[in-house]
Amino acid sequence: MDSLPALQPQTRRALSLNRHLKSDDAYGWLRAGWDDFSNEELGASVIYGVFVFGLSVLLVGGLFWIGADYALFPAMGAFLVLGPALAMGLYEKSRRRMAGESISLDDMLFARSKSPYQIFYIGLILLLLSLLWMRAAVLIYALFFGFHQFPGFGAVLGSLFLTPSGWGLLFVGSLFGALFAALGFAISAMSVPMLLNERIDAFTAMGSSITLVWNNLPVMLTWGGIVLSAFIICMLTGLLGLIVIFPVLGHATWHAYIAIRGDTKVPVFGPAIVDGDTTP
Numbered sequence: 001m002d003s004l005p006a007l008q009p010q011t012r013r014a015l016s017l018n019r020h021l022k023s024d025d026a027y028g029w030l031r032a033g034w035d036d037f038s039n040e041e042l043g044a045s046v047i048y049g050v051f052v053f054g055l056s057v058l059l060v061g062g063l064f065w066i067g068a069d070y071a072l073f074p075a076m077g078a079f080l081v082l083g084p085a086l087a088m089g090l091y092e093k094s095r096r097r098m099a100g101e102s103i104s105l106d107d108m109l110f111a112r113s114k115s116p117y118q119i120f121y122i123g124l125i126l127l128l129l130s131l132l133w134m135r136a137a138v139l140i141y142a143l144f145f146g147f148h149q150f151p152g153f154g155a156v157l158g159s160l161f162l163t164p165s166g167w168g169l170l171f172v173g174s175l176f177g178a179l180f181a182a183l184g185f186a187i188s189a190m191s192v193p194m195l196l197n198e199r200i201d202a203f204t205a206m207g208s209s210i211t212l213v214w215n216n217l218p219v220m221l222t223w224g225g226i227v228l229s230a231f232i233i234c235m236l237t238g239l240l241g242l243i244v245i246f247p248v249l250g251h252a253t254w255h256a257y258i259a260i261r262g263d264t265k266v267p268v269f270g271p272a273i274v275d276g277d278t279t280p
């Protein structure tokens with residue numbers, strides 16, 4: 001009769017992706033982003049912010065022009081998803097400053113990624129996610145208020161806060177919006193700066209970003225809260241806040257990437273078991 005095989009010692013994982021950062025470290029990234037924004041080539045960062053502000057105004061104006069103002073709030077939320085893909089030049093400035101290299105507006109506008117063309121794949125996926133988010137928002141609105149012509153913001157705001165259907169829409173819409181935002185944040189938080197700084201394909205970068213965010217959840221939740229709060233301030237200022245806030249957040253995101261990524265020579269997705277090592 002065959003005997004059972006001998007028990008093997010427990011194996012350990014090859015990689016530890018938890019950087020053991022405190023939640024307060026996210027505020028340190030924000031301070032570093034402000035330092036990058038204000039202490040070197042301030043004009044270049046401001047011009048970058050003006051460009052993003054102008055793009056946002058065109059987007060909002062275009063929605064009203066084509067009669068799709070009902071999609072304004074979902075579109076604003078989608079901007080949170082697409083924002084990291086627009087900040088490549090800001091990452092480049094922070095990278096150059098950290099490396100002690102010269103910085104110019106041309107360097108930011110024509111940043112050379114170590115993974116050329118891969119940013120387009122991530123941008124496309126983020127765009128599709130944003131469009132799906134906007135479509136879901138329209139369907140949720142129809143679920144509670146029916147398929148009627150959009151009555152305008154004044155009437156909608158009154159219905160949102162003064163009727164049971166509005167309360168239901170706020171609850172369900174916020175829930176679905178949070179899910180889309182969390183997915184977009186996890187995909188893009190680390191992947192876009194990773195494409196600038198490493199030779200990697202878009203899908204590996206997105207998977208790495210999700211994995212790094214999950215393994216460092218407390219500090220990344222704090223960082224996500226900072227980004228959301230800053231975006232709300234931008235909306236309250238009629239998007240003018242983007243001129244300063246967007247560049248600061250872009251620079252800060254680079255420092256978040258450096259802190260979370262660790263050694264770029266070590267791949268995020270390594271072997272699950274260390275070769276030739278059975279030490280528990």
